[in-house]
Amino acid sequence: MNQRIVSIINDLAPEGKISLDQLSQHYQISKRTLRNDINAINELLIDNGFCPITFDKGLVIRQSDFGRIMPFVPKQDLYSYRLSREERGSLAASILVSSSGFITLSMIADYLYVSRATIIKDMDLIKNILKDTGLELISYPNKGLWVQGAESLKRKFILGLIQKEQMFLTEDEKGKTKFVLQAGNAIVIRKIITEQEKLHGSHLTEESFHFITDYIRVMIQRNKQGEYVEPQGYGTVGKQYRMAQDILKFISQYCNILSTEDEVLFLANILEGVRYLKQKxxxxxxxxxxxxxxxxxxxxxxxxxxxxxxxxxxxxxxxxxxxxxxxxxxxxxxxxxxxxxxxxxxxxxxxxxxxxxxxxxxxxxxxxxxxxxxxxxxxxxxxxxxxxxNKDVAFHVVLACNGGVGTSQLLLVRLKKHFNFKVVDIVSSHEAMLITPDQADLIITTVPLKDCLVQHIVVSPLLNDEDYIRVGSKIDTIRDSRHLPIRREKKEITVNSIIRTMLPVINKYLPEAERSCMEEIKLCLENYLGEKDTGDIFSPCLHHLLTADFILLDVECSDWREAVKRSGEILMRKGYIEEQYIDAMIHNIEENGPYVMISEGFAFPHEGLERGTLKLGMSLIRLKTPISFGNEEFDPVEFVCCLSAVDQKSHLKAFFHLVNMLQNQEFKRALREAVDTETMIAIIEHFEYRVD
Missing domain, CATH: 1.10.1790 (PTS-regulatory domain, PRD)
Structure with missing residues (x-):
């Protein structure tokens, strides 16, 4: 009977309702694993003449005699629990592999509550356990023992012990008998993985989700020990690579570690090997x-x-x-x-x-x-x-974080993006107690504060929508009670921010020369600031996608099907989609109706992510003669913009800008009057700067 099963028995002993979900979340295991553990508990119950555990609508049902099993349950500490030779070997190996320094025989013996002589007798077993996974145990005189081998093999070894329940990942060592790794905040890690599942359209099975969570916690532990995965060579920048890159970007910031490109490649390789749910x-x-x-x-x-x-x-x-x-x-x-x-x-x-x-x-x-x-x-x-x-209220704010510089900076960026805060300091929680009301209007903290002199609010490091609401409500309360003046914070200077600021002035005094004038100003700013507007590789703007090769003007089409086909052929010739994608777009409109019309005179045909898309892209055609798509509100259609999406996120900014621009009648009129593709490109870029 392993340690987790003993812990589950202790959790079930008190009276009261408890569900499979609660136990599964508490022990960070799948429901299937939990049911297997309860089956083992039932064997113990039946062997000793007690009634087994049953289930009812997700609740775990214990019978009245359940508490009488306690005398038959093994104790929970290594001192009173006698390890078998095989268990000692696995635990000793886990201690050695998980260490970032030399380990002596005496240290292992003390941890396992056995004699040094016992560990010496187990050495051949320990060496064989390590050898089976490609690792070698080396003895250094006057220093101790050291496990030699690739970091990736060490992590796989640790993960294997976790899967066999011979090693635990926990934030609390109390009551545990196996070797324990202190590794990361599981709640934060699970939230990051869940968020990236949605954004990348890759939903892990329950077992895979827990496996990836465990791996990241092991990685965090090893990185904090100064151990990084060995060079991985060159990997393919595919779906799992991008997902791994985004996961580790947030893990690095929230868990205060330094990730590397090799860590990304190794996680991508792991993500390639796990199982995913098929999402309809x-x-x-x-x-x-x-x-x-x-x-x-x-x-x-x-x-x-x-x-x-x-x-x-x-x-x-x-x-x-x-x-x-x-x-x-x-x-x-x-x-x-x-x-x-x-x-x-x-x-x-x-x-x-x-x-x-x-x-x-x-x-x-x-x-x-x-x-x-x-x-x-x-x-x-x-x-x-x-x-x-609350964008116009520049409160003086102090951030209090215990998650390190990375967490503080990311929280700062998210807050400043939506609130006009002047962050006067970033401190630890114990330093926050010393902040006085004359130094700050509000303290935003990721940990509870006691005896704090300044009004404060606790938020999640991920800063979710509920946090935004509570921060906004707190601002209202403070503003109403203290009548704080509106303060303006200095804005960040970028090419885009300057252009957005200058556009109304140029438009007022030089309306006819606005486009050419702004083009020259943009080039001057890029040269002066050393910043070029190339767009985020994963979230490009509309004008990064709709370049000259992807726009055709005054195309003749007999009906909407031909219009969809002609717009799709641009992408197909460039290798962005397969021919089947065009047929799928037409079938989509036939089956679901003309919902693809997103504005008056503008259609946006598309299909699913796995119907023949190869690369992220857009194409735009302007029809010589408008045609009907069957939508009375938005017919007839003058423009058809075809989308080839490869994931759930990378096209989103371009689409968001396009829809906002289509609300501007001046933008549509300019598209109609454009005499060539170069003019069309300039129009799109010009109006996109206005909405960005």
Missing amino acids: DFADGNTIKIQLLTRKLIENISDDLNINLNDDYDFYENLSNHLHSMFYNKTGYLPCEDSFQTIIQNNPEVLEAVQRCVSLFFPYIKRKVEQIELIYITIHICAAIERKK
């Missing part, structure tokens, strides 16, 4: 559809509440990711926090607007939308409103 929404082509409908939902909500939320990119990205759940009826992961009720009670008009506007999803999800889903949509909207409302 991706296979069926709903990803882009959801993003289109999300955009429409935001427009309708903005009109209903009479507040413009269309320009909040984070809001759009987060909400579209969340709304994927509505398309495959997966709401069990949505917990209802107590604080949600307060938010709903304080913002009833937002919930009512959501209830009125969400109906546009009904023809596609074909089921009843649950109340918890409406609440989550409401939370997203309330957060966007708070961000918009």
